[in-house]
Amino acid sequence: MNFLTDPAHWRGPEGIPTRIAEHLYLTGMSMLIAVLLAVPLALWLGHVGRGGFLAINTSNIGRALPSLALLGIFSQVLPHGYDSAWPTIAALVALAVPPLVTNTYVGVREVDRDVVEAAQGMGLSGGQLLRRVELPLALPLILAGLRTSTINVVATATLAALFAQGGLGRYIVDGQATSDESQIFAGALLVAVLAVLVDLVMAAVARSASPLARAQRGGHAMERQVVRVEAMVGNPGGPGEGRVGDR
């Protein structure tokens, strides 16, 4: 605890606020890229009803990938493995994409066919249907996938420090190098608190963005959606968190 109570550790380029900012940058940038890649693609696949097998199984494959192995390979295959954040970010994107693709695809496919037909009957074009009907109705599931991915990425961003990048993992790696257990412990505590906070924020976002879920008594609606995804993923009873490998 000594480490955290020392005011010197709360300022400067190696201070806790800086490390948290670095951690959030790695997480935010990775999630932004992952969302931009995964959501439009999966929305379109869901809309035209193609590539279902791929979209659904991508999260099964994603779960099987150990995150450290993924980071390791990306750091070697891409240039500047130890002196740029981009190989790490690329690995985090790869980790974040599968739950987003699966949840978005399932979300769109699960939209009631009657609703789709009614919308078509009202003269909505394909694009309008996607934007005004399918996307809003799929939103709770998309956000559930976003939450899973984000939590995953926050946890894994800690490993960036192994590849000479910033973030809260620095305290763990540097503490280990100097056998400074109070620094290691402080780093671990900060990572845990950040992960729990981000999870709470994501849960709140998911709730506020889905009036349907709110009407169905909060958290339970999310559980049902997860069960729905599982039903489609063909994974009876799995927690479906897709908390790929190592959080």
Place this chain on the structure above:
Amino acid sequence: MELLASGTLAANDADSLIWWDWVRRHLDDIGTALAQHIQLTAIAVGIGLLVSAPFALLARRYRVLSGPILAASGVLYTIPSIALLYLLGPITGFTSLLTVEIALVSYTLLILIRNILTGLDSVSDDVREAARGMGLSGRQLLWRVEVPLALPSIVAGIRIATVTTIGLVTIAALLSQGGLGGLILDGINRRFPTPLMIGSLLAIALAVLADLLLLGVQRAISPWTRSRR
């Protein structure tokens, strides 16, 4: 001239990600790391199963407990593995097997408890009534009817827990417990790509293999789901 030639050759070689020559000379180390990895995973999933079974049964008998039990294991699941490994450090040691296994088992709990519960809950009441009508006692009902019917869901849980644990064991190498993560860290520390690549590729192969193997088991014991897909 010959020296120069071999020097050029070595320089070309240095660019490749995997020096097969190194791999050949360290096959023993690689085998040991792989065996450690499997062992750490098997212990964690085995203990996880032993711990989660009574909790699941408890949560089923006393429904009020199921909320807190699932919530507690859910909170545990939100804490990143790397953090949990070091948070346990002051209590059980920063480089101990005990620390690693406690962390690994903790992560299997949510998955296993939920899947055991889901499996047991999915047994239809008609089946239960029929079994009771045939005179089965509570214990007989559990072991002869409910557990066999819940088995696909339980195996699905074991599958997810195993694959997750294989990934976590990679990270647990930070606590000097060996395994394929040990090769990866060795490669990072020495800025030497070969062990890093070998460790990473084997970790992925192991996870994918375990996933497919347990998927096969899952399908084999629940033939009624096969025709569906």
